[in-house]
Amino acid sequence: GIQVEQSPPDLILQEGANSTLRCNFSDSVNNLQWFHQNPWGQLINLFYIPSGTKQNGRLSATTVATERYSLLYISSSQTTDSGVYFCAVGAQGGSEKLVFGKGTKLTVNP
Amino acid sequence: NAGVTQTPKFQVLKTGQSMTLQCAQDMNHNSMYWYRQDPGMGLRLIYYSASEGTTDKGEVPNGYNVSRLNKREFSLRLESAAPSQTSVYFCASSTQGYYGYTFGSGTRLTVV
Numbered sequence: 001g002i003q004v005e006q007s008p009p010d011l012i013l014q015e016g017a018n019s020t021l022r023c024n025f026s027d028s029v030n031n032l033q034w035f036h037q038n039p040w041g042q043l044i045n046l047f048y049i050p051s052g053t054k055q056n057g058r059l060s061a062t063t064v065a066t067e068r069y070s071l072l073y074i075s076s077s078q079t080t081d082s083g084v085y086f087c088a089v090g091a092q093g094g095s096e097k098l099v100f101g102k103g104t105k106l107t108v109n110p
Numbered sequence: 111n112a113g114v115t116q117t118p119k120f121q122v123l124k125t126g127q128s129m130t131l132q133c134a135q136d137m138n139h140n141s142m143y144w145y146r147q148d149p150g151m152g153l154r155l156i157y158y159s160a161s162e163g164t165t166d167k168g169e170v171p172n173g174y175n176v177s178r179l180n181k182r183e184f185s186l187r188l189e190s191a192a193p194s195q196t197s198v199y200f201c202a203s204s205t206q207g208y209y210g211y212t213f214g215s216g217t218r219l220t221v222v
Contacts, residue, residue, distance in 0.1 A: 001169075004152075031209050041216055043200065048210035086152060088211075096141050096160065096209055097168065100152040 002027045002091045006101035021072040023087030031090030038083045116214035123191045131186040133201030142184035146197040191221045
């Protein structure tokens with residue numbers, strides 16, 4: 001099945017810093033989503049981005065499907081950005097079913 | 111509030127006991143899913159339902175059964191709980207044309 005690798009596994013930042021999270025996947029996809037899991041365990045959908053670039057406030061994401069990677073950018077980080085960021089992909093022919101990476105744990109210190 | 115509702119939020123079972131995790135969504139979504147989350151493993155798909163009346167296995171279906179009762183509700187049943195099923199269980203839903211998932215708040219299950 002499709003493999004999803006996220007890097008780095010852990011990231012520690014000072015408030016105000018910028019960061020880039022990476023997601024590599026092993027096969028063609030029709031579906032790619034980024035999620036944030038907050039320290040209380042709630043999973044929030046950040047982006048549905050099988051290709052192209054999207055922005056939402058301080059967050060933006062870019063997926064280059066032909067090269068099988070996606071990037072999540074966080075600018076001017078805040079302590080509330082702390083948590084785990086997951087990338088999840090859906091392979092062609094089964095795109096509703098997502099395969100998740102193991103996540104990047106982000107800690108933003110004040 | 112619109113969204114995905116899971117019950118219960120916490121549960122402790124003894125090995126061999128059975129239980130059903132409930133999930134309901136009020137967004138008129140076609141597809142619903144059950145995932146489990148274990149430390150360091152990300153989320154893994156247990157079962158999913160593309161529409162009312164249909165279900166299909168995911169990556170880790172052994173030891174579980176599901177029922178898509180109607181368009182709103184999708185339940186997960188553990189017939190004989192085992193310690194290996196200790197996990198956090200998440201239900202999610204999505205709709206055709208835009209596959210962005212909406213997750214419930216999770217059920218933390220401990221099997222002793």
